[in-house]
Structures are given as structure tokens and as C-alpha cells.
Amino acid sequence: MNGIKGLTLSELAARYPAYDTAEIDRILIPALKSLDRQFIVLDDDPTGIQTVYDVAVLTVWDTESIAAEMRGEGTMFFILTNSRSLSHDDTKELHRTIARNIAEASKLTGRDYILVSRGDSTLRGHYPAETETLRRVTEEMLEIPVDGEIICPFFPEGGRYTADDIHFLEENGKLLPVGESEFARDKTFGYTSSNLKDWVAEKTGGTFGAGDVVSVSIDELRREDYRAITEKLTGLSGFRKLIVNALDYDDIKVFVISFIQAAASGKRYILRSAAGILKVLLGKPGRPLLGxxxxxxxxxxxxxxxxxxxxxxxxxxxxxxxxxxxxxxxxxxxxxxxxxxxxxxxxxxxxxxxxxxxxxxxxxxxxxxxxxxxxxxxxxxxxxxxxxxxxxxxxxxxxxxxxxxxxxxxxxxxxxxxxxxxxxxxxxxxxxxxxxxxxxxxxxxxxxxxxxxxxxxxxxxxxxxxxxxxxxxxxxx
Structure with missing residues (x-):
């Protein structure tokens, strides 16, 4: 696994230059404020809120309840679908209903949005059924294409990191490719691939081959090459997939700055992510653990x-x-x-x-x-x-x-x-x-x-x- 398996996180991180976090935040904060869309997170179980606070979670999804949240000042809210407990067909039907209701609520309120399909940081769940359904209904209801899908399972609070397109979990202080973990052997959502490009090909049955998947490397992120990353994002079409590598939250911040620039150009995306990136998209300062x-x-x-x-x-x-x-x-x-x-x-x-x-x-x-x-x-x-x-x-x-x-x-x-x-x-x-x-x-x-x-x-x-x-x-x- 490119010499990463068995390393500690600190050993891997030492291979890359550090960031000037204050400088990144100076760029990120106004970028988030400039974004005129609300993030609506469809959470396949209740744990997607692991990194956020002072946000609402709906357990219902009728149009008026969604519209009420869209009329508020919040930049993000969650809809708990619990779809990980549903069958494949029931999951697709549920996502069709929710996507239609969100689109109707957007028309009622005049507020645009970005959909996030929050999935498990160990890659379990109804993928690609959920994001593909959201894409089809969104395109039908809004009559505009969804250009790409962003895949970002980074979740450091749970010891989940992505490097060289391989997703790892931290186990006993060492990095283990997720395809070798107990989670990959899940009775319902099992898989074999740790490389996320191969995982996309595996889960889509070859509809999207590994060679069709784009990625943003840690090297690109650490160079803070916003233009190159934004060009990768704006170059997506036909719901092509893009993988985000990340070892820490500064990596995610650099990516989000480029993501906002790409969204501002009129491109439309759906995110398939763990909870990590949501913390950055919410844009709130960190807060201590609850006492x-x-x-x-x-x-x-x-x-x-x-x-x-x-x-x-x-x-x-x-x-x-x-x-x-x-x-x-x-x-x-x-x-x-x-x-x-x-x-x-x-x-x-x-x-x-x-x-x-x-x-x-x-x-x-x-x-x-x-x-x-x-x-x-x-x-x-x-x-x-x-x-x-x-x-x-x-x-x-x-x-x-x-x-x-x-x-x-x-x-x-x-x-x-x-x-x-x-x-x-x-x-x-x-x-x-x-x-x-x-x-x-x-x-x-x-x-x-x-x-x-x-x-x-x-x-x-x-x-x-x-x-x-x-x-x-x-x-x-």
C-alpha cells in the first residue's frame, strides 16, 4: 500500500510540509461567507453530526418542514434518513422523495442548496444508490446537470485518513487499509478495495472505472495550488467522481476553498462524505467538548x-x-x-x-x-x-x-x-x-x-x- 500500511499517522504526516493555518483561515472564512447555498446533509444514520454543533436535525422530510429550515439563517441542517437500515429499493424510493421535497422547498423559499450524502467513514452504506438517485431527481426537478460527485471519507476523530487515494483507519496506533478491516467484511455492505478509485469501480459495477476517477493529492493540497484544484473540479461533468485525500483538517480547508470557487462558477456537485468535511463547511469555530x-x-x-x-x-x-x-x-x-x-x-x-x-x-x-x-x-x-x-x-x-x-x-x-x-x-x-x-x-x-x-x-x-x-x-x- 505505497509503503503507508503500518506507519503511524505522525510518521506519514512527516513526509509532507506543514501549513500556515492562520493564512488558510484568512482565505477560508470569507469564502464560506460568500457562498449563497445552504448545505443539506442526508444522514444515513445519526452519527453524521459527530463534528458539528448548534445545527438542526430533522427526522421528518415533508416539504414544509424542509422549507422552514431553509427559511432560517442556518448554513447547514441535517435530515436523518436512517437509510443504512433500509433495503436497496426502499433506500432509493426514500431518496427520490426527499430529493423532490428539497427541490420543492427550494422553489418555495428561493434558497439554493448543495446536497451532502453523509455515509460511513469506513465506506459502508448504500453507495452508489443514494447519490445516483439524488443526482437523477435533482437534475429532473431543477433542470440543470449535476456535474460531479465529491468523495471524502476523512474523519480524524475516528482515525480515518486518505493518502495516495487509499483510505486508512487507525488501529492500535498504526494505519490499516480499510479494505483489510472488519468493516470491509460487513454482512450487508462489504467490499474488498482500499484504493478509493478501485472502490468506486467495485461499487458501481464498472459504470465508473478506476481510470475515470479524479483525485486531489495531499501534495497538491500542501502546495496550496488552489487554481489547479479548482480546475479539476470545474473539469468534472457527467457526475464524474473526485476523491479528496486528507490527513488533517487543513487539507480539507484548502480543498473547500477550491470547492467554493468551483461552485461559484456555476458548477453543481453532490458530496458523499463522512463527518469530517462537514465541520469545515459549517464554518463555526471549534468548541470544547461538552461538560x-x-x-x-x-x-x-x-x-x-x-x-x-x-x-x-x-x-x-x-x-x-x-x-x-x-x-x-x-x-x-x-x-x-x-x-x-x-x-x-x-x-x-x-x-x-x-x-x-x-x-x-x-x-x-x-x-x-x-x-x-x-x-x-x-x-x-x-x-x-x-x-x-x-x-x-x-x-x-x-x-x-x-x-x-x-x-x-x-x-x-x-x-x-x-x-x-x-x-x-x-x-x-x-x-x-x-x-x-x-x-x-x-x-x-x-x-x-x-x-x-x-x-x-x-x-x-x-x-x-x-x-x-x-x-x-x-x-x-
């Missing part, structure tokens, strides 16, 4: 943690959490999911136990059995439907709680979306910020089941082994 005083509700009741993720990192984090006092683990047997009556009884049993712990001021951790339950039918969508059934069971526990917890944490993408929308009945939330790097917090709206509560959306694949333990300590005070 305990901002997060605690003042309630003496215990919290509840819903752990649906089965990646190895989550398992290690749950083991570390056991070191805290007054944390009680309750196991939900998801292996009963194919027997609806037995599964309903299991859900009721766990809910009753959780309520007793919350009332007693203890933190209830509801986790599924750590042994995976796979159907192994060879059909990826069968596995996805099973995952949704299990997530619905976990969500039902929150939806039917008779006791308001002091806080709520949901672990895993599908789980956290379902807890927010189905369990807590949130229609619009505000992103408070992050409790730990890459771990965002919603403040639930007045319409929700438990208004004004801190709801922590904890990705399955983010954080140190101690991160979940640290979050609970902060929430409990």
Missing part, C-alpha cells in the same frame, strides 16, 4: 444505555464500563428474534428490570448477546431485516419506559437512529456538540417522549476502549 453541567438533567434517576452494535470496539468498551459502580448489565437475547411471541416476552422482561434500576439511581445497560446472530442465507437483505427486527426490540424498551431516565446513550448507528425517532419520538433536535471526540449529543425537542434530555449518539466504531466509561462518568457527575 457534565451542560449534560446533566438534575434528575436523581439513573441513565439507560442501549447497545446494539456488535463490532469488536463496542464489545471492548462495554467490558471497560463494567469497572464502574452502580452499572447493571441486562442482556437481551436477540437469538429469539425469529419467534415473535418469545421475543416480545424477552423485551418485556428486560424493560421491567431496566425500570427498577433507573428508579434506584443506577445505570441500566441493555445489550444484546455478544454472540452474533446471523442467518447465513447468502442474502444481504435478509441479514439487514434481522438487524432491524432486533433494533426494533431495543427501541421498544425506550418507547415504553414508564420512568424518565437521567440520560440516554445508544450504541451503534441503526440502534441510535431508531431510539431517537421511534423510541424518543423526536421530530427535530438540536446538536449540542460532542461529549467526547466523534461522539455527538442531541437535545431532544419539546415534542419528544422525554423533552430536553441529553441523548448521546455513540457510534459503534468510534472512541478508545475507555470512551463509553468516560462518557458515563461525565453524565453521572
Amino acid at each position: 457534565g453541567a451542560e449534560l446533566r438533567s438534575g434528575s436523581s434517576r439513573g441513565g439507560i444505555i442501549i447497545a446494539g452494535s456488535h463490532v469488536s470496539k463496542t464489545t471492548r468498551q462495554l467490558e471497560k464500563l463494567k469497572e464502574l459502580p452502580d452499572v447493571v448489565f441486562l442482556e437481551l437475547n436477540q437469538h429469539l428474534a425469529l419467534d415473535s411471541a418469545a421475543f416480545a416476552g424477552e423485551i418485556s422482561r428486560v424493560q421491567n428490570l431496566a425500570e427498577k434500576e433507573i428508579e434506584a439511581g443506577r445505570t441500566a445497560v441493555i445489550q444484546t448477546r455478544r454472540e452474533r446472530f446471523d442467518l447465513n442465507t447468502g442474502n444481504r437483505e435478509d441479514e439487514l431485516r434481522l438487524a432491524v427486527t432486533i433494533s426494533d426490540g431495543l427501541t421498544g424498551i425506550v418507547a415504553n419506559l414508564r420512568t424518565a431516565p437521567g440520560f440516554i446513550i445508544a450504541k451503534g448507528g441503526i440502534t441510535s437512529s431508531d431510539v431517537g425517532t421511534k423510541g424518543l419520538k423526536v421530530r427535530r433536535a438540536m446538536v449540542m456538540g460532542q461529549i467526547l471526540p466523534g461522539i455527538p449529543v442531541w437535545k431532544t425537542g419539546p415534542e419528544s417522549r422525554f423533552p430536553g434530555i441529553a441523548y448521546v449518539i455513540f457510534p459503534g466504531n468510534v472512541g478508545s476502549d475507555n470512551a463509553l466509561k468516560e462518557a458515563v462518568e461525565k453524565l453521572r457527575g
Whole structure:
């Protein structure tokens, strides 16, 4: 992998010259202010807000709700699609509906926009179905071409970097090509390629070959060659793909400056990105991690943690959490999911136990059995439907709680979306910020089941082994 595999990030970064960050910011800030379009982020699970704060998240997508956000002063808002939990066909239909409603809202408000399809930083999700659907509907509704697609899975808070067009994740302090990770073996969204040009060819079935994909290298970015990068962007047509290499946020800032210049020329793009670039596009100054005083509700009741993720990192984090006092683990047997009556009884049993712990001021951790339950039918969508059934069971526990917890944490993408929308009945939330790097917090709206509560959306694949333990300590005070 071009001699990068096995390096530390600092060893790789040492190969490139450093930036004058103050000079980049001097160019970036007015460039962002000059942009007359709003960024609308379609988030395939709730974790795309990992790098932003003071932005709205909609869990509904009717035209009037979208128009209300477009009438506001915000430069960005999110629509939670939770499409990673949907089938391929349902995802396409959902994106057709949302793209039409956004275009109608734009006509109603007179405000133009740029679409961002926020996907997983480890490349899982319905790609290219989502961005291709958005492109087709946008072109149909606005009667203008979408010239290119920007692919940017950079997410340093989770240890995700791209160099020489190869996407890496940081594991035990070393850079590992993402195609060699456990995430590439995902039952539903697996892949083999770490080189993003090859990944595009793989995922599009050769519709876009590796040779058709353009990229912006770290060398170009470190030279701050804005003209050359802008020319690459303005040269895109026919929804051609462009990959952004990046090792740090200054790389992204240089790219965004060129992106704004290209957009100002009249070119239109859709972004397929992780959460990293959104931080720069939002244009807000950095803020500290949320403190305990901002997060605690003042309630003496215990919290509840819903752990649906089965990646190895989550398992290690749950083991570390056991070191805290007054944390009680309750196991939900998801292996009963194919027997609806037995599964309903299991859900009721766990809910009753959780309520007793919350009332007693203890933190209830509801986790599924750590042994995976796979159907192994060879059909990826069968596995996805099973995952949704299990997530619905976990969500039902929150939806039917008779006791308001002091806080709520949901672990895993599908789980956290379902807890927010189905369990807590949130229609619009505000992103408070992050409790730990890459771990965002919603403040639930007045319409929700438990208004004004801190709801922590904890990705399955983010954080140190101690991160979940640290979050609970902060929430409990």
C-alpha cells in the first residue's frame, strides 16, 4: 500500500510540509461567507453530526418542514434518513422523495442548496444508490446537470485518513487499509478495495472505472495550488467522481476553498462524505467538548444505555464500563428474534428490570448477546431485516419506559437512529456538540417522549476502549 500500511499517522504526516493555518483561515472564512447555498446533509444514520454543533436535525422530510429550515439563517441542517437500515429499493424510493421535497422547498423559499450524502467513514452504506438517485431527481426537478460527485471519507476523530487515494483507519496506533478491516467484511455492505478509485469501480459495477476517477493529492493540497484544484473540479461533468485525500483538517480547508470557487462558477456537485468535511463547511469555530453541567438533567434517576452494535470496539468498551459502580448489565437475547411471541416476552422482561434500576439511581445497560446472530442465507437483505427486527426490540424498551431516565446513550448507528425517532419520538433536535471526540449529543425537542434530555449518539466504531466509561462518568457527575 505505497509503503503507508503500518506507519503511524505522525510518521506519514512527516513526509509532507506543514501549513500556515492562520493564512488558510484568512482565505477560508470569507469564502464560506460568500457562498449563497445552504448545505443539506442526508444522514444515513445519526452519527453524521459527530463534528458539528448548534445545527438542526430533522427526522421528518415533508416539504414544509424542509422549507422552514431553509427559511432560517442556518448554513447547514441535517435530515436523518436512517437509510443504512433500509433495503436497496426502499433506500432509493426514500431518496427520490426527499430529493423532490428539497427541490420543492427550494422553489418555495428561493434558497439554493448543495446536497451532502453523509455515509460511513469506513465506506459502508448504500453507495452508489443514494447519490445516483439524488443526482437523477435533482437534475429532473431543477433542470440543470449535476456535474460531479465529491468523495471524502476523512474523519480524524475516528482515525480515518486518505493518502495516495487509499483510505486508512487507525488501529492500535498504526494505519490499516480499510479494505483489510472488519468493516470491509460487513454482512450487508462489504467490499474488498482500499484504493478509493478501485472502490468506486467495485461499487458501481464498472459504470465508473478506476481510470475515470479524479483525485486531489495531499501534495497538491500542501502546495496550496488552489487554481489547479479548482480546475479539476470545474473539469468534472457527467457526475464524474473526485476523491479528496486528507490527513488533517487543513487539507480539507484548502480543498473547500477550491470547492467554493468551483461552485461559484456555476458548477453543481453532490458530496458523499463522512463527518469530517462537514465541520469545515459549517464554518463555526471549534468548541470544547461538552461538560457534565451542560449534560446533566438534575434528575436523581439513573441513565439507560442501549447497545446494539456488535463490532469488536463496542464489545471492548462495554467490558471497560463494567469497572464502574452502580452499572447493571441486562442482556437481551436477540437469538429469539425469529419467534415473535418469545421475543416480545424477552423485551418485556428486560424493560421491567431496566425500570427498577433507573428508579434506584443506577445505570441500566441493555445489550444484546455478544454472540452474533446471523442467518447465513447468502442474502444481504435478509441479514439487514434481522438487524432491524432486533433494533426494533431495543427501541421498544425506550418507547415504553414508564420512568424518565437521567440520560440516554445508544450504541451503534441503526440502534441510535431508531431510539431517537421511534423510541424518543423526536421530530427535530438540536446538536449540542460532542461529549467526547466523534461522539455527538442531541437535545431532544419539546415534542419528544422525554423533552430536553441529553441523548448521546455513540457510534459503534468510534472512541478508545475507555470512551463509553468516560462518557458515563461525565453524565453521572
